[in-house]
Amino acid sequence: MTNEFKGAVSRRQFLATSAAAALTAGAVAAPSRLMASEPLKVAGIYTVPVEQQWVSRIHVAALTAQDRGDISYTYSENTSNSDYSRVMREYAEQGYQLIIGEIFGVEAEAREVAAEYPDVAFLMGSSFKEDPAIPNLSVFDNYIQDASYLSGIIAGAMSKSGNIGMVGGFPIPEVNRLMHAFMAGAREMNPEMKFQVSFIGSWFDPPKAKETAFAMVENGADILYAERFGVSDAAKEKGLLAIGNVIDTQSDYPETVVASAIWHFEPTLDAAIAAVKGGSFTAADYGMYSFMKEGGCSLAPYGTFEGKIPQEALDLVASRTAAIKDGSFTVAINDEEPKSS
Incomplete structure (x- = not known):
């Protein structure tokens, strides 16, 4: 873990480079047991109710992907910051292949958990940029x-x-x-x-x-x-x-x-789903998928x-x-x- 996440919080500058252009070294391998037509197991972890405006957009996108048959989706809402790491571990241990959520209040702890489960992809709302040392964690934000x-x-x-x-x-x-x-x-x-x-x-x-x-x-x-x-x-x-x-x-x-x-949020989530299924998911900033042109x-x-x-x-x-x-x-x-x- 770098000092950036342990020291005083400094706000990140948006990376202009596309998430799709991120280095694939250390990418999360496509689950060997996952057939092309089989839904990806996705879990959402939210600190507020799914009706809350920001989180609701993530939740709606996940439900849309589930309705298409691309993922099977479950979620936990009203998860306190003190419980967030525990819930991340539980979903990882249960075999979920992609975990989504927002870690604004638990940056350091969440990144430590992600590092413990290198075969699980994490796509998290964050105020920090991605860390190449944790290749299975990508970040996003609502750049609208x-x-x-x-x-x-x-x-x-x-x-x-x-x-x-x-x-x-x-x-x-x-x-x-x-x-x-x-x-x-x-x-x-x-x-x-x-x-x-x-x-x-x-x-x-x-x-x-x-x-x-x-x-x-x-x-x-x-x-x-x-x-x-x-x-x-x-x-x-x-x-x-x-x-x-x-x-x-x-x-x-x-x-x-x-x-x-x-x-x-659909373009952000769909890009992550495709990356996980294709074995190319790695540390990247998915913020650009919130742009209007995307x-x-x-x-x-x-x-x-x-x-x-x-x-x-x-x-x-x-x-x-x-x-x-x-x-x-x-x-x-x-x-x-x-x-x-």
């Missing part, structure tokens, strides 16, 4: 800055006050990069746009998120960026608009949520807001989407903590 940028264009066009409130959980790269991309999109429509940015210090505290959003409304915000649950409730009560994140909540807030940046994110349908969004914004979204997909336009990745204007 492309879709966040597009949602910002919509918000910028819909705001009349030129003041947007943004409520997040924690100022970590996984949140910061999406906020920065959203802000950049909003400035495309209004270069003078003002932003109120606040973090509630929790991944799930709807009442606190709601109260924080109320304060932003009092300070002139007429659109709210809902990185956490509770913000859209505040917008609904005040008769304002909101922008969603990771999942599409418009069906719950049909008159409130204009647009949402959606994360699709099918990893999208802007949710406008639904009830069809015909209510300025055409100028729709045209820019369409042109930028095409440019993002063909590589002629790149949304910047900025992991630094965003600040209020």
Whole structure:
């Protein structure tokens, strides 16, 4: 184990190289007992309920792969950080060939477990890059800055006050990069746009998120960026608009949520399944599979807001989407903590 994981936590920089181009030395061999048509045994380990927005995208992708017959899938939810390593070992001992989850709070411990089971592939959400010394552990994150940028264009066009409130959980790269991309999109429509940015210090505290959003409304915000649950409730009560994140909540807030940046975990998981079955799974960063050009994110349908969004914004979204997909336009990745204007 390197000192990087034992010492103070330093946030990683995204690797621009494709996971598919990673070195295959030390790759997890394809299970000899696994026939081409036989489902891969996959286990998910989650620290929150599978309904939680971020984890729900991983869970949905796994269920989709299971429905196709590519994997057999089981999972543990609400796993505490203190139990995470134990659950990893249990699944590894039970013969699961691919274990997925999120190790943000147990980086060192999880990597130690992975090193103990070199024949098991681990695909884990992580704030660190892959470690070549642990070739059977790959990392990922939700790099959905492309879709966040597009949602910002919509918000910028819909705001009349030129003041947007943004409520997040924690100022970590996984949140910061999406906020920065959203802000950049909003400035495309209004270069003078003002932003109120606040973090509630929790991944799930709807009442606190709601109260924080109320304060932003009092300070002139007429659109709210809902990185956490509770913000859209505040917008609904005040008769304002909101922008969603990771999942599409418009069906719950049909008159409130204009647009949402959606994360699709399917490309990430499918790439890992193929690598394990092909015997080429090795330490790599799968973050690039969340990019729009890889099918990893999208802007949710406008639904009830069809015909209510300025055409100028729709045209820019369409042109930028095409440019993002063909590589002629790149949304910047900025992991630094965003600040209020």
